[in-house]
Amino acid sequence: MAVPHHNADAIETSSSPAPPRDSNSPPSGLKASDSGAAKSAARGPAIIVALIVTTVVGLSLWYLAQPQPLVIQGEAAATRIDIAARVDGRVASRPVSRGENVAAGQLLIEIDNPQLLTKLREAEAALAVATAEFARIEVGTRAEVVAQRKAAVDSAAADMTLAQRTYDRVKELAGHGNAPLQRLDEVTNSLLVAQRGSDQAKLAYDEAVAGYTAEERAVSRANVEKAKASIETIKAQVDELVVKAPIAAQVYQIGAELGEYVSPGAPLLSLVDLGDLWLRFDLREDLVKNLKLGDRFEMRAPALGDRKIEAEIKVIAAKGEYAGWRATRATGDFDLRTFEVRAYPVAPIPELRPGMSVYAEAPAGRR
Secondary structure (H helix, E strand, C coil): CCCCHHHHHHHHHHHCCCCCCCCCCCCHHHHHHHHHHHHHHHHHHHHHHHHHHHHHHHHHHHHHHCCCCCEEEEEEEEEEEEEECCCCEEEEECCCCCCCEECCCCEEEEEECHHHHHHHHHHHHHHHHHHHHHHHHHHCCCHHHHHHHHHHHHHHHHHHHHHHHHHHHHHHHHHCCCCCHHHHHHHHHHHHHHHHHHHHHHHHHHHHHHCCCHHHHHHHHHHHHHHHHHHHHHHHHHHCCEEECCCCEEEEEECCCCCCEECCCCEEEEEEEEEEEEEEEEEECCCCCCCCCCCEEEEEEHHHCCEEEEEEEEEEEECCCCCCCEECCCCCCCEECEEEEEEEECCCCCCCCCCCEEEEECCCCCC
């Protein structure tokens, strides 16, 4: 029986001697499995990196797709009192310093003005003169003046009697041609002068007896009141030489140093009332459309370590026409004005100072 050719070849192949094998090389089956494991190990880090990148990109896209809250910024402010000089002079003393807490009525600055003090003494002397004059008028005419006027009346009457007798004699002589007409004219004029003198003396005597009129008394009384008003005016200026704190506050700024000359209106110092402190935000009107008085919201102060501050809105007021605005339409038909929003802290915050910045997130949906 004949053997097929391929079987002969197989037999021939199997009968041929095997080639020598290196003792260090692994068997062929082990070599294939190790190669697959190496490829799998090489693909592992790549898959992890791809997953991380995919996750980061996905989170970024999700974050960008989310509506971002609008952060509004404001600052702390407080009632500020600017004190200016009312009179001129030199700064004589200033017992307070910057940052010092002062009580109401405490001395802040004292101004030296010798000329003003001299005017006060002059006005006081003028009042004394006016008062004495008024007292003299109230008493009336002195008895000695009345007696003097009475003596003047008697003297004028005697002169008129003499002039009358002289006139009678000269007139009689002139009628008989024993005296010139010029002499008659002279005695006639002397008689008229004597009559006028007598009338004047009588009027002066009557005035002395009657005393001062009601109008003269009123004028004298008005002069006294005028002198008093002048003293009050100068005293008010003298009082302004001593500048005192109108309220309990803290010295914020000092504008006048010792020995410096100041004129009326010159700034002396500024006080800040830390008890009346608020948080101010300047917002466009489209950001305040949903705000109302009494609303409370939280904010943070970077200067206080991002401390949370709860405040209540008490003022919403439009700012002036000069304030920032922008057109709501491209045509510029309407403008957005700026509103000032004041929020007062619900609880006192002693560390908060004017000028500190605060920020807060606007409610969702506002841009």
